Each structure stands twice: as C-alpha cells, then as structure tokens.
Amino acid sequence: MPDISPAILAAYNCPDPLEKARLATQAYDDLKKGLYDHAAPIDIGLRPGRPEKPALLAPRFVPRRRISRGKTGRIALLHAIAHIELNAIDLSLDIAVRYAKYGLPFDFVQDWLSVASDESRHFTLLQHRLENLGSFYGALPAHDGLWEAAVKTASDLAGRLAIAPLVLEARGLDVTPQLIDKMREVEDDASAEILEIIMQDEIGHVGTGKRWFDYVCGCERRDPISSWQNLVRHYFNGALKPPFNVPARTAARFSSAFYGPLAAEQAKEERTKEKHTRKARG
Numbered sequence: 001m002p003d004i005s006p007a008i009l010a011a012y013n014c015p016d017p018l019e020k021a022r023l024a025t026q027a028y029d030d031l032k033k034g035l036y037d038h039a040a041p042i043d044i045g046l047r048p049g050r051p052e053k054p055a056l057l058a059p060r061f062v063p064r065r066r067i068s069r070g071k072t073g074r075i076a077l078l079h080a081i082a083h084i085e086l087n088a089i090d091l092s093l094d095i096a097v098r099y100a101k102y103g104l105p106f107d108f109v110q111d112w113l114s115v116a117s118d119e120s121r122h123f124t125l126l127q128h129r130l131e132n133l134g135s136f137y138g139a140l141p142a143h144d145g146l147w148e149a150a151v152k153t154a155s156d157l158a159g160r161l162a163i164a165p166l167v168l169e170a171r172g173l174d175v176t177p178q179l180i181d182k183m184r185e186v187e188d189d190a191s192a193e194i195l196e197i198i199m200q201d202e203i204g205h206v207g208t209g210k211r212w213f214d215y216v217c218g219c220e221r222r223d224p225i226s227s228w229q230n231l232v233r234h235y236f237n238g239a240l241k242p243p244f245n246v247p248a249r250t251a252a253r254f255s256s257a258f259y260g261p262l263a264a265e266q267a268k269e270e271r272t273k274e275k276h277t278r279k280a281r282g
Contacts (some may be wrong), residue, residue, distance in 0.1 A: 001035070002035065005040050011094040017123060018124065021121075025116075057142070067182040068186060078129055079139065081198070085126060090150075092119055093113045095112050103160075115205050118205065129194055149235065162232060167207020169202055170249060176199045224258075239270065
C-alpha cells in the first residue's frame with residue numbers, strides 16, 4: 001500500500017494557502033479511505049511553502065488588534081488568527097512525518113493529519129470571512145513566532161509536543177472565549193461562530209498533543225510533568241500567562257499539575273527581577 005509521506009510533503013510545500021488546506025484535507029480523507037498504511041521517513045525541510053504576503057515582522061512591530069463595531073479591528077484580529085491557523089496546518093503536517101524515523105505507530109500520523117484537516121477548515125472559514133469583510137489573508141503583516149518554535153524543536157519530538165500543542169495551542173483555549181464574547185458584543189455573530197468551531201476543535205488538538213506526549217514519555221521512561229516543565233523552560237522564551245481556562249484544559253486531559261507550578265515559579269522570578277530592577281534604579 002502507498003506511503004503517505006509524499007502527499008503530506010506536497011501539502012507542506014504548497015505556497016498557496018487555500019490549496020495547501022485542500023491538499024492537507026485530501027491527504028487525510030484518502031488515509032481514512034484506507035489508501036495509505038505507512039509514512040516513510042522523508043526530508044521535509046525547515047520551512048513550509050508560503051505565499052509572498054503577509055510580510056513577516058518581529059512581534060513587537062505587528063499592530064495590536066481591538067474588536068469594535070468598525071471592521072478594521074475585527075479584520076486585524078481575524079487575519080492574525082488566520083495566520084495562526086495556517087501555521088497550525090504546517091505544524092501538523094510537519095510533525096506527522098518529521099519524526100517518522102522513530103518508528104511511531106501509524107495512529108500518530110493519522111491523529112496529526114486529522115488535526116491538519118481541522119486547521120485547514122479553520123483557515124478556509126477565516127479566509128472566507130475576511131473576504132466577506134472586504135479583506136483577505138495577506139493584506140496585513142504577521143509575525144513568525146509560531147514557526148520559530150517549530151525550528152527550535154525540529155530534532156526533539158518530546159520538545160515539539162511540549163511546545164506546539166501544550167503551550168501554543170493551549171494558550172488559545174485561554175483567550176478564545178473572551179474573543180467570542182467580544183464578537184458577540186459587537187454583533188458579529190458570523191465571526192463568533194467561527195471562533196466557537198475553532199475553540200471546540202482546539203480542545204481535541206491539545207488532547208492529541210497530551211496523549212502523544214505521554215506516549216513518548218512512557219517509551220523513554222520519563223516523568224511527564226517534570227519533563228514537560230523542563231522542556232518548556234528550555235524551548236519557550238516567554239512565560240505561561242494566567243488566567244488559564246482550567247475546564248477546557250482539563251477536558252483535553254491537560255492537568256494543572258503540569259502548568260500551574262511552572263506558572264507560579266515564573267511569576268515569582270518576574271517579581272524578583274522587578275524588585276532587583278527597582279533597587280538598581282535607586
């Protein structure tokens with residue numbers, strides 16, 4: 001039976017976002033039909049195919065987004081989320097085959113292609129919504145922070161699982177409910193409904209990341225909690241930011257025993273740093 005890796009690579013390397021989404025979805029649909037039964041190791045490279053726009057800026061240069069009844073802020077927010085979803089497509093395609101050399105179960109590939117298919121649907125919904133509002137993906141600048149995390153963890157499967165789903169996607173569980181409420185407040189129900197779809201799917205994606213992180217830790221006889229905390233300290237430059245959406249994280253089987261103590265530790269370090277800074281200034 002054919003190897004699915006070339007189909008995944010074709011989607012990953014495609015520079016057109018909507019075509020990338022179509023190819024990722026097609027790969028998953030074909031897998032479900034039983035057309036593939038393995039993923040051979042393949043050189044996937046460190047950069048996926050991307051369009052010429054948006055321009056990628058340092059995060060501090062990307063304008064802040066405020067939701068209001070005017071379209072400008074809502075377009076900026078939806079554009080930023082579309083960029084996250086495009087990155088999420090590539091992150092899912094990447095993880096599905098980059099680590100094939102480790103001999104993971106084929107369920108690993110199937111799970112991450114399922115995630116890629118979800119992210120493809122999210123991106124397509126957002127692109128169509130942007131068009132309805134008179135804009136499009138690529139009209140505004142974006143930043144490359146999400147993909148920087150992929151590059152850092154390219155040779156470390158446990159590190160990728162610790163950061164991409166269990167820090168970056170988990171953060172989406174914390175902030176999306178407020179975004180939905182704000183969209184409802186300004187009577188943008190169409191955008192709110194898209195965000196609700198994303199929110200529900202992301203619980204499953206965090207759960208997928210947690211399940212495979214536990215699997216890798218089991219294979220390597222690591223303690224999952226201390227391993228996750230050490231990997232976050234090593235690979236993630238920022239701090240974990242409360243408040244956390246504990247019910248959504250718990251629904252994804254991601255216990256506060258993982259992130260609660262580390263967030264408290266980071267907050268304490270930040271307070272100590274601020275105290276020393278004030279003393280130094282006299």
